[in-house]
Amino acid sequence: MRFDKILKKIFSQEDLIVKPPVLIDIGASGEMNPKWASIAPYCICIAADADDREMGYSEKLDSRFLKSYIIHSIVTNFDQPKEIDFYFTHSPYCSSSLPPSVKELEAWSFYNLFTVDSIKKKRAKSLWSILNELNLDYVDWFKTDSQGTDLRLFKSLPKNCSSRVLVAEFEPGIIDAYMGEDKLWQVLKYMDQMNFWMSEFIQRGQRRLSKTIMEKNGWTDCSKLCLRISPGWGELTYINKIFSEPAIWTKREYLLAWVFACIERQYGFAIEIATFAGKRYPDNIYIEMEKYACAKLHGNVVKRYVLYIIRYGLLGLRKIERTLTEGW
Numbered sequence: 001m002r003f004d005k006i007l008k009k010i011f012s013q014e015d016l017i018v019k020p021p022v023l024i025d026i027g028a029s030g031e032m033n034p035k036w037a038s039i040a041p042y043c044i045c046i047a048a049d050a051d052d053r054e055m056g057y058s059e060k061l062d063s064r065f066l067k068s069y070i071i072h073s074i075v076t077n078f079d080q081p082k083e084i085d086f087y088f089t090h091s092p093y094c095s096s097s098l099p100p101s102v103k104e105l106e107a108w109s110f111y112n113l114f115t116v117d118s119i120k121k122k123r124a125k126s127l128w129s130i131l132n133e134l135n136l137d138y139v140d141w142f143k144t145d146s147q148g149t150d151l152r153l154f155k156s157l158p159k160n161c162s163s164r165v166l167v168a169e170f171e172p173g174i175i176d177a178y179m180g181e182d183k184l185w186q187v188l189k190y191m192d193q194m195n196f197w198m199s200e201f202i203q204r205g206q207r208r209l210s211k212t213i214m215e216k217n218g219w220t221d222c223s224k225l226c227l228r229i230s231p232g233w234g235e236l237t238y239i240n241k242i243f244s245e246p247a248i249w250t251k252r253e254y255l256l257a258w259v260f261a262c263i264e265r266q267y268g269f270a271i272e273i274a275t276f277a278g279k280r281y282p283d284n285i286y287i288e289m290e291k292y293a294c295a296k297l298h299g300n301v302v303k304r305y306v307l308y309i310i311r312y313g314l315l316g317l318r319k320i321e322r323t324l325t326e327g328w
Contacts, residue, residue, distance in 0.1 A: 003038060003262065006292055009285060010259060011042040015252035020044050020066055022136055026075050026127070026153060027145035027171075032064065035263050036141075040064045046130065050074040050086050050122050051095035071130060073123040077149065077156035080124035090115040096147035097124070098178040105177060108232070109207040109214070109222040114177065127156055137161065140256055143169040148181030151190060163195060166253065167260045168238045174205075174231045184234050195245070196238040199264050205232040239264065243276060251281045258289050267293040 010016065021043040025033060028047035036043070041064070048071035074086055074097050089095045091113035100114040131137065139157065142165045144150045150170040154162060168191075172184040191198070207227045214222065242249055242257050254277035261270040270293040278286030 001288065001292055003292075006288060007038060007042070007259065009288070010255050011039075013251070013255060013285070015250065016042065016255060019138075019252060021140040021256055022046070022138060023141045023143070024048075024127070024139050025143050027147060033143055033169075038263070039259060040066075042066055044068070044136070046071065046134070048073070048075045048130070050097070051088055051092045069134060071125070073125050075127050075130065075146065075153060076124045077126060077152040079126045079129055083121035084124045085119050086122040087116050088118045088120060089113065090117055094147060094177075096149075096178055097122075098148040098181055101176045101179055104175070106211045107208055108175065109209045109227075111211050127153055128158065128161075139165050141165070141167045141169075141260065145171040148173065148178035151182035151187050155190070164240075164248070164253070166240045166242070166257050167199075167264070168196065170236045170238075171233060172236070173233045175233070177233075184236075187236060191236075191238055194238075195241045197241055198236060199239045199266055200235070200237040202235040203231050204235060205229045237264065239266065239269065242273065251277070251283075254281070255285075258293075262293065262296070265296075267297045271297075 021039065023033075023036060023043050023045045025045065025047045026049070028049045032040075032045075032047075036045070043065055044067045045065045046069045050073055074080075074084060076084075076097065084097065085099075087096055087099055089100065094100070094113050100116060102114075105111040105114050131139070138161060142154060142157075142162075144153055146153060150172050154165075154168060154170070157165075170187050172187045173181055174184050206229060207222050207225075208230050209219075209222050209225070209227060214220070219225065239261065240257065242253065254273055258270050258273045258277070261267070261273060271290055274286045274290035274293060278290065
């Protein structure tokens, strides 16, 4: 069965019709989260970014999602009584409610992206107040790239809401890019205490080459220089373990957790969900879900074998022989 067909079956369930998935995207400059493309027609999306220079896609959200809301204000971890400063940087992807750490950034080749073009007062709202205004009290997929405030935004949700988030994506810094920012180590520490496991960690970075050295040598494009990229920030995806407190989860969450696990290509976890939920809520749909995840696992292995043979020939066959006994 194709993924779109099984999605149609899952999202025709009354539990998900009455209570559609809520997807949060804070710092939504650029394109829609590509992971959401297949489920957009069934979901409510809340996209927020105080710097709307690269939010052209947001005008099209109504046609992609079941419902969509565009928030052109600063999203904070607490309600602000008045407008606060927002730092518009040379790159809209680096604008933040936190001032850039200018002195620290001068040591890095991309320092110019953080150059502050202007500081303007902007309306600020807490994430929870935004949800309340929309008559929503839950979040299923939390994604934030807020340039320094990812963790505090997640923590600002009431515990009974944040603990029920099924997928959480963060993009915290490793180097000092903003004054008082939430760092990678803080996200790791906090999420380690939550009922989540890390599905993905992508290390991103830049070249350490100071502004002074570049100007002295007349270098404008450091990508042509023999200089390695150093870690600068990370892209983290967490998935809720969901099994540890079965009493608080309903059929809706198990269906949705399975969909999200498949989107993340975590088919082993998807099988766990389908098996567990099938015992708790006897329904043929869980059998179909389990079969689909198993087929994807098998299909991915076969695909990998073929790619190895095409790429490496005899060496690929030897690699396959080793993995059959030792594992990937």
